[in-house]
Every structure is written in C-alpha cells, then in structure tokens.
Amino acid sequence: MRVLRYFFLAAVALILQSTLLKLVAVGQIQPDLILLVLFYVALMEGSFGATITGFCTGLIQDVYAPETLGLNALCKSLVGFGLGYCQRGVFVESLAARALILFGAVLVHDILYFLVSSWPEVGRGLGQVVRVGLPTALYTALLGYVVFYLIRRKGQVQPLQESS
Amino acid sequence: MPRLAFWTDRSRRFIVLSCAVITSTVLLSMGRSQKTMVVKALTITALAPVQKGISLANQFWDVYSENRRLRQLTTELSLENQMLREAQLENLRLRQLLSFRERQKLTSILLAEVIAREPTRQMNSILVGCGFHLGVERNMSVVTSQGLVGRVVDVYHSTAVVQVLLDRNCPVSAIIQRSRVSGILAYEGGTTFRLKNVPWRMDVKEGDVVISSGLGGIFPKGLQLGKVSEVFSSERELFKEIVVEPSVDFNSLEEVFVILNTPEEKEGGE
Numbered sequence: 073m074r075v076l077r078y079f080f081l082a083a084v085a086l087i088l089q090s091t092l093l094k095l096v097a098v099g100q101i102q103p104d105l106i107l108l109v110l111f112y113v114a115l116m117e118g119s120f121g122a123t124i125t126g127f128c129t130g131l132i133q134d135v136y137a138p139e140t141l142g143l144n145a146l147c148k149s150l151v152g153f154g155l156g157y158c159q160r161g162v163f164v165e166s167l168a169a170r171a172l173i174l175f176g177a178v179l180v181h182d183i184l185y186f187l188v189s190s191w192p193e194v195g196r197g198l199g200q201v202v203r204v205g206l207p208t209a210l211y212t213a214l215l216g217y218v219v220f221y222l223i224r225r226k227g228q229v230q231p232l233q234e235s236s
Numbered sequence: 237m238p239r240l241a242f243w244t245d246r247s248r249r250f251i252v253l254s255c256a257v258i259t260s261t262v263l264l265s266m267g268r269s270q271k272t273m274v275v276k277a278l279t280i281t282a283l284a285p286v287q288k289g290i291s292l293a294n295q296f297w298d299v300y301s302e303n304r305r306l307r308q309l310t311t312e313l314s315l316e317n318q319m320l321r322e323a324q325l326e327n328l329r330l331r332q333l334l335s336f337r338e339r340q341k342l343t344s345i346l347l348a349e350v351i352a353r354e355p356t357r358q359m360n361s362i363l364v365g366c367g368f369h370l371g372v373e374r375n376m377s378v379v380t381s382q383g384l385v386g387r388v389v390d391v392y393h394s395t396a397v398v399q400v401l402l403d404r405n406c407p408v409s410a411i412i413q414r415s416r417v418s419g420i421l422a423y424e425g426g427t428t429f430r431l432k433n434v435p436w437r438m439d440v441k442e443g444d445v446v447i448s449s450g451l452g453g454i455f456p457k458g459l460q461l462g463k464v465s466e467v468f469s470s471e472r473e474l475f476k477e478i479v480v481e482p483s484v485d486f487n488s489l490e491e492v493f494v495i496l497n498t499p500e501e502k503e504g505g506e
Contacts, residue, residue: 087293094297120249127256134263142263149256153249188264 078113078121082129085109090136101204103212104178106133108219110152111174119156126152140189147184151177167220175213179205329381329491336381337493344496346370348378350489351395360403361386364492367394375454377495383460383483384408384448385492396494401429401461402486409451410461415439418449421461421480429462431478436469438476446480456495 085105093102106129114122126148133144155177182205190197330347337345352363366372368391378385378398386400399406402423410421410431419434434440444464450457466479 083289087289090294092297118249120252123249123252123256127260130260140264141266142260146257146260146264149253149260153253153256156249 074117078109078117078125081109081112082106082125086129086132098207098211101207101211103215104181104208105212105215106148107151107178107181108174108212108216110148111155111170111177111216114152114155115159117156118159119153122152122156123149124152126150143185143188146188147181150184151181154180167217167224170220171213171217174216175209178209178212182208326490332381333491333493336379345379345493346372346496348372348396348492348494350492353489354397360400361389362398362400362489362492364396364398364494365394366494367392367396369393371496372396372494377455377459378492379459379495380484380489380492382485383462384455385484385486385489387454388494398492400486401482401484407452408455408461409449410446411449412440412464413445413447414441415444418451419478421446427482428465429480429482431464431480432475434476434478436471436473436476440464440467440476440478442467 085108089102089105093105096102110122110126110129113125117125127145130145130148131142133148134141155173158173179201183201186197186200186205187194188197190200333347346366348364348366350362351365354361354363362385364378372388372391374388374391376388378387384401386398386403386406388396389399390397401408401421404423404425407420407422409418411418415438417434417438417440419431421429421431424430429446431440431446442464446461446464448455448457448459448461460483462480462482464478465481468477
C-alpha cells in the first residue's frame with residue numbers, strides 16, 4: 073500500500089513538474105517537486121526506498137532527455153540514498169531544519185547534475201549551479217517548508233525507524 | 237541474529253545503491269544510438285503507462301494554453317472586426333455625404349462631427365466640432381445626405397451649436413416637390429413635422445416629398461425635409477392638416493455638413 077502511495081506521489085510530481093509548475097515559475101526557476109517527494113520517501117522509508125524511488129523517477133525524467141540518459145537516475149539515487157542515510161533513526165521535528173536539509177539535497181543534486189552534464193567544462197557547470205541550482209534549491213526549500221507545515225497540521229508524518 | 241539482520245539491512249541498502257549507480261553509469265556511458273534503443277525499450281515496455289499519463293497531462297496543458305490563447309485572439313479579432321465594421325459604416329456615411337454634396341452642387345461645405353446632443357435644453361440642439369476658425373457663422377445651414385438638419389445658432393472657436401428642425405422655434409419655409417404647393421414646416425412635438433398654411437383645396441398627397449423653398453432667407457432651396465405621411469382635409473377647415481415624416485434620422489447623427497455658401501450666393505457675390 074505504501075509503495076502504491078509513493079508511486080502515486082511520484083507520478084503526480086512528475087506530471088506537475090512538466091505541466092502546472094510553469095504557472096508558478098519565477099523566471100525560469102521552478103521548484104523540484106520530485107526531490108520533494110524523494111525527501112518525503114526518505115523520511116518515511118529510509119535510504120532503501122529513497123534510492124529505488126530516486127532511481128525510478130530519475131530514469132523517467134531521463135527518458136525525455138536521451139542525451140543524458142542515466143544522469144537524473146544517478147543523481148537522484150545518490151541524493152535519495154544520502155537523504156535516507158542521514159535521517160536514519162532521526163526524526164527532524166523542526167520545519168526549518170527539514171527545509172534546510174531539502175535545500176542541501178537539491179543543491180547537491182544540481183551540483184552533481186550540472187557538473188556531470190557539462191563535463192569537462194567545470195566552469196560552465198558551476199555557473200549553471202549558481203544561476204539555476206541555487207534558486208531552485210531555495211524555491212524548493214520554501215515550498216517544502218509549506219508542505220511540511222501542512223502535513224504536520226494533518227499529523228501524517230510518522231517516520232519509519234530504521235535499524236542502525 | 238540481530239547482528240546478521242543489521243548486515244543484511246545495511247548490505248541491502250548498499251546493494252540497491254550500487255545497482256542504481258552502476259546502471260545509471262552504464263546508461264550514461266552508452267553511445268547515442270544505444271541510448272535511443274534503451275529509451276525506446278524502456279518507454280514501450282515498463283514506462284508506457286506513466287509516459288501516457290504525462291503526455292495526457294501535457295496535452296491537457298497544451299489544450300488549456302491554446303484555449304486561452306485562442307480566447308484572447310478571438311477577443312482581439314472581435315474588437316478589430318467591430319472597429320472595421322464601424323470604419324466601413326463611417327466610410328459609407330462619408331460616401332453618401334460626398335455624393336450628396338455633388339448632387340446638391342454645394343461648392344463650399346464643411347464636414348463636422350457631432351460631438352454632443354442637448355435635447356434637455358429648451359432648444360433642441362446638437363454641438364458640432366467646427367467653429368469660426370473654420371469659417372462657420374450664425375444661420376448657416378447644416379445638412380446630411382438625407383436632408384436638412386438645422387441651422388447654426390451659436391459659434392465658438394472650434395465648436396458650434398446647431399438648432400435642429402425638431403425644435404418648436406425652427407420653422408422652415410417648404411414646398412411640395414411634385415405640386416410646388418408651399419407652406420411652413422414646423423415641429424409640434426412627437427417625431428413628425430406639420431406642414432402648415434396649406435389651403436384645403438391644394439394638391440398634396442401621401443408620399444409627396446417636402447423640400448425647402450429658400451424663401452426664409454436662411455436655408456437654401458431644394459433641401460429635402462421629409463415625406464408626407466398623412467393628410468387631413470375638410471371643407472370646414474381653411475387649411476389642410478399635413479403630417480410630414482422627417483427625412484433625417486435625428487437620433488443617429490454622427491457627421492453633418494455645414495454649408496458655408498451656395499452657388500446662388502456665390503453668383504450673387506460675383
């Protein structure tokens with residue numbers, strides 16, 4: 073049942089990412105809903121589920137950009153694993169702390185993505201990180217803060233305690 | 237056993253990560269043609285339903301965007317169409333005015349736009365957008381292609397007040413075009429004129445055209461005033477009661493001509 077829920081969440085995030093998020097874009101910057109879902113999965117399921125979710129959602133995104141096939145899957149797998157690993161057995165109560173972790177996750181994801189995609193032109197990759205990665209991370213973190221707040225009000229976040 | 241469970245869980249996570257990283261890296265390192273094949277295979281087999289959902293959502297978005305764009309375009313075109321229609325009507329009116337000018341052999345007339353109506357005043361009048369800076373003077377006649385509208389009663393720098401015929405104080409000396417019977421055309425309320433002072437035995441029929449006679453000294457001769465719509469006569473009465481339908485639609489005046497002089501005046505002046 074949980075798997076179905078995550079699948080549904082990921083599908084919705086993918087659809088929204090390629091459609092309605094254009095409406096809330098600031099300039100060219102859109103929040104990364106898929107990473108937000110990945111963060112949620114990592115929080116609930118730990119690194120195992122987050123890695124698989126990251127890989128699958130990344131692969132689906134890659135299908136639309138065959139030139140970099142595997143890049144999104146790689147970045148999201150690593151970020152999913154990292155998020156799950158960091159939150160192993162720890163339930164971060166503070167919304168600000170969660171938003172900060174999300175900010176870091178998006179930034180790490182974008183650093184990986186832009187550096188690998190523009191390799192060996194590291195300067196160009198770093199430029200993209202500054203121009204796109206940072207604002208995206210900020211926007212996603214802000215959106216995440218709102219989402220976490222709403223989820224907390226409903227009292228739905230009960231993380232899975234992983235064995236450590 | 238707990239130690240074994242720890243290793244199993246931990247190794248499971250790292251195995252999954254390793255598989256993901258290896259697969260991604262292999263995909264990344266593939267050539268373009270191989271990637272295309274993989275993408276096709278993935279799309280057709282495992283990802284087809286998801287892709288279909290995303291495509292549907294994209295299509296929905298495209299349709300929504302196109303709908304908005306088309307709505308905007310429709311509004312713009314509708315406005316443009318209205319403006320063009322208005323321009324066409326204006327063109328038609330101006331053509332009629334020009335043909336009227338040629339028909340009446342009026343050498344010096346001035347086109348003026350009606351900029352205001354003053355029906356609430358004691359005098360029924362309109363305000364036109366030309367004044368003495370263009371040579372307009374008091375008592376000049378104002379016409380349209382349909383016929384006589386009235387006369388100028390007040391002149392300012394760039395505007396002039398025109399007393400229209402639908403005013404009780406603006407009688408016109410008139411004649412019946414067919415039988416040349418003369419009378420005084422006057423407004424007595426409602427939407428029609430009365431032709432007065434026509435003896436009961438004079439030849440006036442419904443449908444006769446009434447024109448200005450030129451005898452009053454203000455309006456030129458031959459300008460159409462209206463058509464006889466009803467005639468009442470009795471031997472007991474001295475005069476006929478003649479109802480005249482105005483030829484000018486006073487409610488839809490937009491452009492008028494001010495007659496600055498007439499050929500007769502010109503000839504007289506020479």
